[in-house]
Amino acid sequence: EAGVVQSPRYKIIEKKQPVAFWCNPISGHNTLYWYRQNLGQGPELLIRYENEEAVDDSQLPKDRFSAERLKGVDSTLKIQPAELGDSAVYLCASSSKSGTGIYEQYFGPGTRLTVT
Amino acid sequence: RKEVEQDPGPFNVPEGATVAFNCTYSNSASQSFFWYRQDCRKEPKLLMSVYSSGNEDGRFTAQLNRASQYISLLIRDSKLSDSATYLCVVWGGSQGNLIFGKGTKLSVKP
Numbered sequence: 001e002a003g004v005v006q007s008p009r010y011k012i013i014e015k016k017q018p019v020a021f022w023c024n025p026i027s028g029h030n031t032l033y034w035y036r037q038n039l040g041q042g043p044e045l046l047i048r049y050e051n052e053e054a055v056d057d058s059q060l061p062k063d064r065f066s067a068e069r070l071k072g073v074d075s076t077l078k079i080q081p082a083e084l085g086d087s088a089v090y091l092c093a094s095s096s097k098s099g100t101g102i103y104e105q106y107f108g109p110g111t112r113l114t115v116t
Numbered sequence: 117r118k119e120v121e122q123d124p125g126p127f128n129v130p131e132g133a134t135v136a137f138n139c140t141y142s143n144s145a146s147q148s149f150f151w152y153r154q155d156c157r158k159e160p161k162l163l164m165s166v167y168s169s170g171n172e173d174g175r176f177t178a179q180l181n182r183a184s185q186y187i188s189l190l191i192r193d194s195k196l197s198d199s200a201t202y203l204c205v206v207w208g209g210s211q212g213n214l215i216f217g218k219g220t221k222l223s224v225k226p
Contacts, residue, residue: 042120042203042216043160056213091159104150105214107159 002026004108006092012114018080021111025073025094032069033105034077035091043091043107049075082115089113118217119143122204125220133194137220139187139204148207149180151189153200154219160203163189194224 005024013019025032030051035043046065048056051072060067064083069075079086089112093105122139129135141149149166164171166178166187177190187204204217 040218042205042218044216045213048213104162104165107161109159 004092004094004106006090006108006111008111009109010112010114012116013082015084015115016081018078019082019113020079021077021090021092021113023075023077023092023108025075025092026096026106029094029096029106030072031095032075033093033095034067034075035093035107037089037091037110039088046077079113082113084115087113087115119215120204120206120217122202122217123220124218125222127220127222128225129194129222130225131194131196133224134190134192135194135222136191137189137202137204137222139189139217141185141187141204141206141215143206143208143215144182144185146185146206146208149178149187150205150207150214151176151178151187152203152205152216154203155200160216163202191222194222196224196226198222199224 007022032049034046036046037043045059047054047060047067049069052069065079067077089110091110092108095105119142127135151163152160153163154160164173164178166180168180170179175192179188201219201221203219206215
């Protein structure tokens with residue numbers, strides 16, 4: 001079974017430029033997450049989708065970040081304009097709820113963003 | 117207080133050693149608990165879930181103490197391939213969001 005696919009794997013941009021990340025979750029997983037991971041830190045949730053609905057975007061900096069999940073499958077995360085502090089790894093994950101209610105999330109390889 | 121706190125590390129141990137990682141969480145309503153493993157420049161991967169009764173998977177043993185809001189991971193007979201960062205992860209319940217600790221880096225030396 002294919003895992004979570006993300007692209008690009010690496011991106012270097014100048015500050016104030018826009019950037020977009022793409023994610024294709026595991027087939028059949030209706031929950032999709034975007035995380036940001038800074039160096040030496042654990043992943044921090046940016047937004048969670050249940051199918052096409054964003055059910056938790058409280059940690060998404062809405063002045064510059066946006067996300068969409070059309071048709072409840074693929075998702076795109078955008079930053080416009082990028083700032084130096086946005087340099088991080090952006091991870092996409094997906095999950096399906098098990099019968100016991102425990103969410104097991106599967107992560108993609110991430111996009112390593114460097115803003116110069 | 118951070119929601120999930122872990123030993124700062126790094127842990128540098130010889131092959132064959134037993135090493136224990138500790139983790140505390142602040143939300144007493146948390147319902148599920150996990151240990152994830154993250155190799156350098158790779159994505160986190162689920163190592164094991166942590167159940168109230170404690171659970172074991174080969175050389176790995178996870179324990180949960182709800183009263184103390186404390187989770188542990190014990191690795192016996194450490195292998196070079198165990199070198200990684202271990203992330204303590206807590207699920208808050210109906211929100212469906214995982215809260216990650218900063219991680220503890222383990223380095224197993226020959």
